Amino acid sequence: MTGTLDDNRTPFGRNPRHFGIDPDEPWPDDVPMDQDDTRWRYQGDPKGAKKAERRIAAAWTVTLLASMGLAAVYVDGANTQLAGLCWGLAFGGLGVGLILWARDLMPGHDVIASRGHHNVSSEADRVAVAESLGRGLDPMARRPFLFKMLGAVGGVFGLAIAFPIASLGPRPHRNLYKTAWGKGVRAVTLEGKPIRPSELPVNGILTVFPETDPSDALSPTLLINLGDADYETPPERVGWNIPIDGKTGIVAISKICTHAGCPASLYNVVTHQLVCPCHYSTFDVLQLCKPIFGPAARGLPQLPIAVDAQGFIVAQADYSRAGGAPVGPGFWNRG
Amino acid sequence: MSTTEERIAAQKRYRAAKAGTDTVDERLGSSKFLTSVLDKIFPDHWSFMVGEIAMDSLIVLIVTGIYLALFYVPSSKEVVYAPTSGHVYIPLVGQKMSEAYESVINLSFNVRFGLIMRQAHHWAALIFLAAVFFHMARIFFTGAFRKPREINWIIGLLLWQIVALEGFTGYSLPDDLLSGTGLRVIYSIIESIPFVGTWLVYALWGGRFPGTSLIPRLFVVHEFLFPLLIIGLLTAHLMILWHQKHTDFPGPGKTETNIRGSRIWPQYALKAGGLMMLVSSVIFLLAGFVQINPVWIYGPYQPYTVSAGAQPDWYLGWQDGAVRLWPHWEFRSFGHEIANPFFPGLLLPGILLSIMFAWPWIDKKIYKDYKAHNLLDRPRDKPFRTGVGAAAVTLFSLLTMASGTDIIANNLHVSYEAIVVALDYLVIIGPVVAFIIAYKACQRLQEADFHPIQRPVGGVIYRTPDGGYHTVGDVHHGPSHDAPADTSASHGAGDNGDGGAGSGSERSVSAPAAGD
Ligand code: HEM
Numbered sequence A: 001m002t003g004t005l006d007d008n009r010t011p012f013g014r015n016p017r018h019f020g021i022d023p024d025e026p027w028p029d030d031v032p033m034d035q036d037d038t039r040w041r042y043q044g045d046p047k048g049a050k051k052a053e054r055r056i057a058a059a060w061t062v063t064l065l066a067s068m069g070l071a072a073v074y075v076d077g078a079n080t081q082l083a084g085l086c087w088g089l090a091f092g093g094l095g096v097g098l099i100l101w102a103r104d105l106m107p108g109h110d111v112i113a114s115r116g117h118h119n120v121s122s123e124a125d126r127v128a129v130a131e132s133l134g135r136g137l138d139p140m141a142r143r144p145f146l147f148k149m150l151g152a153v154g155g156v157f158g159l160a161i162a163f164p165i166a167s168l169g170p171r172p173h174r175n176l177y178k179t180a181w182g183k184g185v186r187a188v189t190l191e192g193k194p195i196r197p198s199e200l201p202v203n204g205i206l207t208v209f210p211e212t213d214p215s216d217a218l219s220p221t222l223l224i225n226l227g228d229a230d231y232e233t234p235p236e237r238v239g240w241n242i243p244i245d246g247k248t249g250i251v252a253i254s255k256i257c258t259h260a261g262c263p264a265s266l267y268n269v270v271t272h273q274l275v276c277p278c279h280y281s282t283f284d285v286l287q288l289c290k291p292i293f294g295p296a297a298r299g300l301p302q303l304p305i306a307v308d309a310q311g312f313i314v315a316q317a318d319y320s321r322a323g324g325a326p327v328g329p330g331f332w333n334r335g
Numbered sequence B: 001m002s003t004t005e006e007r008i009a010a011q012k013r014y015r016a017a018k019a020g021t022d023t024v025d026e027r028l029g030s031s032k033f034l035t036s037v038l039d040k041i042f043p044d045h046w047s048f049m050v051g052e053i054a055m056d057s058l059i060v061l062i063v064t065g066i067y068l069a070l071f072y073v074p075s076s077k078e079v080v081y082a083p084t085s086g087h088v089y090i091p092l093v094g095q096k097m098s099e100a101y102e103s104v105i106n107l108s109f110n111v112r113f114g115l116i117m118r119q120a121h122h123w124a125a126l127i128f129l130a131a132v133f134f135h136m137a138r139i140f141f142t143g144a145f146r147k148p149r150e151i152n153w154i155i156g157l158l159l160w161q162i163v164a165l166e167g168f169t170g171y172s173l174p175d176d177l178l179s180g181t182g183l184r185v186i187y188s189i190i191e192s193i194p195f196v197g198t199w200l201v202y203a204l205w206g207g208r209f210p211g212t213s214l215i216p217r218l219f220v221v222h223e224f225l226f227p228l229l230i231i232g233l234l235t236a237h238l239m240i241l242w243h244q245k246h247t248d249f250p251g252p253g254k255t256e257t258n259i260r261g262s263r264i265w266p267q268y269a270l271k272a273g274g275l276m277m278l279v280s281s282v283i284f285l286l287a288g289f290v291q292i293n294p295v296w297i298y299g300p301y302q303p304y305t306v307s308a309g310a311q312p313d314w315y316l317g318w319q320d321g322a323v324r325l326w327p328h329w330e331f332r333s334f335g336h337e338i339a340n341p342f343f344p345g346l347l348l349p350g351i352l353l354s355i356m357f358a359w360p361w362i363d364k365k366i367y368k369d370y371k372a373h374n375l376l377d378r379p380r381d382k383p384f385r386t387g388v389g390a391a392a393v394t395l396f397s398l399l400t401m402a403s404g405t406d407i408i409a410n411n412l413h414v415s416y417e418a419i420v421v422a423l424d425y426l427v428i429i430g431p432v433v434a435f436i437i438a439y440k441a442c443q444r445l446q447e448a449d450f451h452p453i454q455r456p457v458g459g460v461i462y463r464t465p466d467g468g469y470h471t472v473g474d475v476h477h478g479p480s481h482d483a484p485a486d487t488s489a490s491h492g493a494g495d496n497g498d499g500g501a502g503s504g505s506e507r508s509v510s511a512p513a514a515g516d
């Protein structure tokens, strides 16, 4: 407790340039020597200062009222709009008051100081640090064998400690080539109901799932009744549809977009095009679902289907290479 | 002026304050440091507040985020929505959903102030990212990344990436239809990486999409890993800023070796606190009045459905746009394939980011300027850099627009295809045109500077000791349009190009500075 008013660092500006200026710091000759940073906006204007004080008080009163309002809103069922209003006003009043306080009644504006030697050291210091570093580096460099050894060991050990990462997930193997479909697996609706061909009207479209594992994410498939539309059938896909009255009838197409895996779910019955709403790849159903617009580069695979003894739609097999499998977007070993 | 009582009171306060700082000093020897903290000068320019706005929204994010985490259940376990008490959202009753989604629905409808906290968190994220973009643009266009501030440019870019990922992971946590669709696309993008893609997605998702491991993992990443990185990097960012001192625009009385502005104490301490309150105010007003991410309308995620008009949050729109616009290329040979999403999803952003990381050094080469700078460039003084920035902003905007092509097509009643084809050309031509326009505009503005009498644009007129006059424009750039500014000071020396050159007798006679 030794400070007196005559101390060099009084709060009231006996020494106008006491702030932050180190006397030992080099002082660029373009910095004014006698700045007074104790000035404030309404200094010498008591009326203005009083008004400023009132403005600040008013702003904080808003905060006070809004805080009380907030309590009322909470008790009264916490309406989101009213809560937002109260919160906004409370924060806003506080903020405005603080800023006005600083602007109108606080000193410390518009001062200039030297930047000093902010981030470069003297040459002596730079030499010193390089020498300290050398203290370790030289002995290390004298043992090149140990150095190389450390590199090799580090590499192997680095691989070894990566093993826990391998536990994060299974290895993909051929898993990505398979879906839950297979010989005789029934196609069921979202509700788990099997379907007869007669339930799908011409131009009808229905998303179906394999009964054995309806939640498998690569399996969702579209049944489309193409009626008598001219479906292009290469030899290896003959018999994959369920003909109705000798016409094309129902085909089954993977719903998983070959671009990035969204469900291609918008169907245009006039043009027989399927559109994926993610990036608008468009597939022509009549031409083996080949992509005709957008970023997808491959057609949607086709699932061979048939009717089982009870008259329900089943898969003849899983999606196969001939049908354009694997389902979904591409990956490195898809080939 | 002041009465005796006031003087005595002041003296008492002063003694009390000193007793406090002495107590600390006796333990930490901190007085010198604290003085430098309180006395620190921060320059006054509105554009320097943008970084602070980012920081303030980050604080709102952390506070509201902790609140949300107390209610959120990170689980993919399937449940059927059938609440027995409180408010029930009828349209979802009986639907299958994950526990995560259910917990978000309950937080929104059954926790008092839960919804406003959720909406404040989301709005804060959008404002945060907007502030980061704006901040980055300010740094770029004014050359604030130049030596000695390259490290902060790098840290800043890392922050931007992590912050965008943090936003994406948060957006994915509710496990609603929109976020699930976003995850599906990200899965495919990672899957498309040559060699390691499938291994990587199987490790991240714990198997085939969607699996049940991802939601709890996302929670850890969003709540712990990324926030840790963000706070760590931000601390470094601000410590470096503190140490190097802030840049400033050239103007009256400003040189490379001094700093002009207001003190931290009390000016910026109060003003920064006030700004934080104002940012919070705006966020909470938005949270109260403008609905955001109403996941109960989107419904729970199901791999077999998707809603049209699925868009990511705006700050990832440019990547989504690139994925939409990229031509249908895939490379297949020798039984291997590089699938389409790899190019727009990773390769293109990778290239653009690499250029951004390297920019401080590219910029040095272009302007043959390897010196340190504390005074900023006005964008017009560096037409080439400003042109590059304008091209980048244009590319970014066009790609973001491409993310909303279906919405644009619906609103303008034009075909979706027409818009995509138009944008395909525009993303190539647009940036070039923007570059040329910006370049020419900078040259015009510079020329206006050269004739301050014909077209006064403000600035400072100096009178030299021998009675001549020159303007700050002459100080700041040479006669050729693109010549590197020669105002840099070698460190520590009081030398200031031709502007300050030890001429303490120079006096500025006109004030308004053409700041930017
Ligand atoms: C998490 C996001 C970020 C936060 C919270 C943040 C915060 C800040 C703050 C408060 C400042 C000082 C005030 C100002 O100049 O606006 C600053 C300065 C700076 N920031 Fe950031 N920043 C972020 C991201 C970035 C990014 C993305 C970049 C650029 C790639 C960047 C580069 C810089 C640089 C170079 C400076 C020094 C500027 C100067 O001295 O003029 N920052 N940052």
Ligand code: FES
Residues within 6 Å of the ligand: A257, A258, A259, A260, A261, A262, A264, A276, A277, A278, A279, A280, A281, A294, A295, A296
């Ligand atoms: S996922 Fe279908 S177009 Fe991209």
